[in-house]
Amino acid sequence: MKDFQDFEIKSDEDDNANGIVIKALDDLTKTVNDRFEEVEKKSDTTKIVERLDKIEAKANRAGGGKAEDDPSDERKAFGTYLRLGANAPADEIKALTVSNDEQGGYLAPAEMSTEFIRNLVEFSPVRSVASVRNIASSSVKYPKRTGITNAQWEGETEDSTESTVTFGQLEVPAHKLMTYVDISNELLADSGGTAEAEVRAALAEDFGQKEGSAFVNGTGVGQPEGLMTHAEIDHTLNGHATVLAPDQLVKLMYAMPAAYRNSGTWMMNGTTLGIVRTLKDGDGRYLWQPSFQAGQPETILGRPVIEAVDMPDLESGSFPILYGDFSAYRIVDRLAMSLLVNPYLLATKGVTRIHATRRVGGRITQAARFRKLKMATS
Numbered sequence: 001m002k003d004f005q006d007f008e009i010k011s012d013e014d015d016n017a018n019g020i021v022i023k024a025l026d027d028l029t030k031t032v033n034d035r036f037e038e039v040e041k042k043s044d045t046t047k048i049v050e051r052l053d054k055i056e057a058k059a060n061r062a063g064g065g066k067a068e069d070d071p072s073d074e075r076k077a078f079g080t081y082l083r084l085g086a087n088a089p090a091d092e093i094k095a096l097t098v099s100n101d102e103q104g105g106y107l108a109p110a111e112m113s114t115e116f117i118r119n120l121v122e123f124s125p126v127r128s129v130a131s132v133r134n135i136a137s138s139s140v141k142y143p144k145r146t147g148i149t150n151a152q153w154e155g156e157t158e159d160s161t162e163s164t165v166t167f168g169q170l171e172v173p174a175h176k177l178m179t180y181v182d183i184s185n186e187l188l189a190d191s192g193g194t195a196e197a198e199v200r201a202a203l204a205e206d207f208g209q210k211e212g213s214a215f216v217n218g219t220g221v222g223q224p225e226g227l228m229t230h231a232e233i234d235h236t237l238n239g240h241a242t243v244l245a246p247d248q249l250v251k252l253m254y255a256m257p258a259a260y261r262n263s264g265t266w267m268m269n270g271t272t273l274g275i276v277r278t279l280k281d282g283d284g285r286y287l288w289q290p291s292f293q294a295g296q297p298e299t300i301l302g303r304p305v306i307e308a309v310d311m312p313d314l315e316s317g318s319f320p321i322l323y324g325d326f327s328a329y330r331i332v333d334r335l336a337m338s339l340l341v342n343p344y345l346l347a348t349k350g351v352t353r354i355h356a357t358r359r360v361g362g363r364i365t366q367a368a369r370f371r372k373l374k375m376a377t378s
Contacts, residue, residue, distance in 0.1 A: 122209070122309040123205075123208045123209040123211075123212035123213070123309065123310075124212035124213065124215060124216050124308035124309055124310045124311070125212070125306055125307075125308065126212060126215035126216060126227070126267075126306075126308065126326070126329065126331075126362075127211075127212070127215070127331060128306070129265055129306060129326040130215070130326050130327070130329040130330070130331050130362070131326075131327045131328070131329065131330050131331065132331045132332075132333065133330070133331075133332060133333070134332075134333045134334075135174065135332045135333070135334050136334075137334075138173060138174055138334065139171050139172060139173035139174060139332075139361070140171070140172050140332050141169045141170065141171045141172075142169065142170045142171075142172070142330075142365060143167060143168075143169060144167065144168045144169060144170045144365075145165065145166070145167055145168075146166045146167060146168045147164075147165060147166040148165070149163035149164075149165060150163040150164075151163065170363070170365055172330050172332050172361050172362070172363045172365075173361050174332055174333075174334035174335075174359040174360055174361040175222055175223050175224060175359065175360065175361055176357065176358070176359050177207060177210055177211065177223075177357070177358040177359070177360065178355070178356060178357040178358070179203070179206070179355075179356055180353055180354060180355045180356065181199050181202075181203070181353070181354045181356075182346065182351050182352070182353050182354075183195065183196070183199060183351065183352055183353075183354065184350060184351060184352075185343075185350045185351065185352055186350065188352060196354075199354055200339065200354075203337065203339070203354075203356045204337060207337050207356070207358050211224070211358070211360055211362075212308075212309075212310065213310045214226060214362065215227065215329070215331070215362050216228055216308055216310040216311060217229060217310055218362065220363070224331075224360065224361050224362030224363065225362060225363045225364065226362075227267075227322060227324075227329060227364065227370065228311075228312075228319060228322065228372070230364045230367055230370075232367035233324075233364075233367045233370045233371065233372055234255070234367075234371055234372070235319065235371065235372040235373065235374040236248060236251055236252035236255055236371060236372070236373055236374070237374050237376060238373055238374060238375050238376055239376055240375070240376055241315070241316040241317075241375055241376045241377065241378035242314055242315065242316065242375065242378075244272075244275055244276065244279065244314060246279040246280065246281060246287055248373065249276075249279070249287060249300070249301065249321070249373070250281075250301065252321070252323055252371055252372075252373050253301055253303070253323060255371060256323070256324075256368075256369075256371050257368070260324070260325045260368065260369045263325045263327070264303050264323050264324050264325050264369075265303060265304045265305065265306060265323070265324070265325075265326055266300050266303060266304070266305040266306070266321065266322070266323050267305070267306050267307075267308050267311060267321070267322045267323070267326075268305070268307070268308065268311050268320055268321045268322070269307065269308060269309055269310070269311040269312070269313065269320070270307050270309070271313050271314070272311065272313065272314055272320045272321060273288075273305065273307055275314065276288055276300060276321075287300050287301055288300050288305075289302075303323075314375060315375065316375060316376070316377055316378040317374070317375060317376075317377045318374075318375050319372040319373065319374050319375075320373065320375065321372065321373040322370060322371075322372050322373075323370070323371055323372075323373075324369050324370030324371060325369040325370070327369075328364060328365050328366040328367075328369035328370070329362065329363070329364055329365070330362065330363055330364075330365050331360065331361070331362045332360065332361045332362070333359075333360055334359035334360065334361070335357065335358060335359040335360075336358070337356060337357070337358045338356070338357045338358070339354060339355065339356050340354070340355040340356075340357075341353075341354050341355075342354075342355065
């Protein structure tokens with residue numbers, strides 16, 4: 001066995017530090033040499049040699065093996081756990097107690113889950129059945145004929161009567177929908193891009209919900225004109241304040257000109273649709289029929305139906321059902337949702353601002369293509 005007195009102590013520290021280490025080694029060497037024979041018979045000396053090698057290596061490092069260089073039990077346990085996970089030795093894991101900050105809690109990093117919990121966002125699918133077009137200016141104007149000629153029955157040799165044709169314009173302006181979101185730079189960095197993606201998704205859902213609501217109930221002032229707010233759309237009276245009469249749905253449908261009736265679509269909310277599904281005609285047949293082919297809509301009286309969450313419920317004086325040719329509702333897109341990320345405005349606060357803007361318009365071009373069902377006033 002190598003004589004422990006042959007070890008050299010090389011340290012950049014002062015003589016005092018070297019003296020302490022050398023004295024410790026001398027004492028250890030004397031003890032080992034005195035009992036070497038006995039220890040060699042009873043156990044393997046490999047561990048002792050490894051331990052002494054570590055002491056020598058630590059003494060040779062800058063700082064002379066100061067106490068602050070030694071990792072704490074918790075740090076060593078945390079490092080072992082990171083390398084081996086559940087396979088780490090039990091005596092290492094027991095030193096790591098996350099619930100106690102001083103026993104490893106400070107060393108255990110907080111975790112940001114990649115799964116976000118989202119509430120369901122519902123919006124009216126008017127865009128799926130309306131006439132949609134992109135525009136390159138702030139509005140679009142449609143020429144409109146407001147009357148027809150006035151022909152007269154005339155006898156032989158009688159002069160014909162003059163007629164005039166009147167024209168007008170219908171303008172559909174694009175309105176601006178906008179907002180902004182301030183988000184912490186720390187959250188952006190710690191989430192690995194997930195937080196920004198969620199903000200963008202939330203903006204898209206919000207804008208979709210807002211425009212869907214405006215397409216149904218918009219006032220037309222600073223926002224699209226809604227289908228249910230157009231004053232020129234006629235209605236059929238249900239006759240009861242809360243009970244839906246199947247015969248009135250048939251009357252509503254056939255109160256429209258055949259050209260519009262045969263291309264019409266029903267629109268109502270889910271609550272009303274659930275009631276309509278229970279209605280039967282005089283022969284016991286359901287007015288509602290399921291789709292018998294993939295990709296085809298369910299029907300009421302043979303015509304498609306869409307579910308719009310923004311439609312009113314069956315209540316006194318309300319208009320819970322709309323039927324019509326939705327190609328007469330014109331949606332104009334001037335600007336798709338535009339996002340502007342500004343990391344400079346609030347940089348001193350560690351915040352990034354995300355601006356979102358959307359320009360869209362909507363308006364009925366022909367009110368005669370639609371008809372509403374009105375519940376009686378109780």
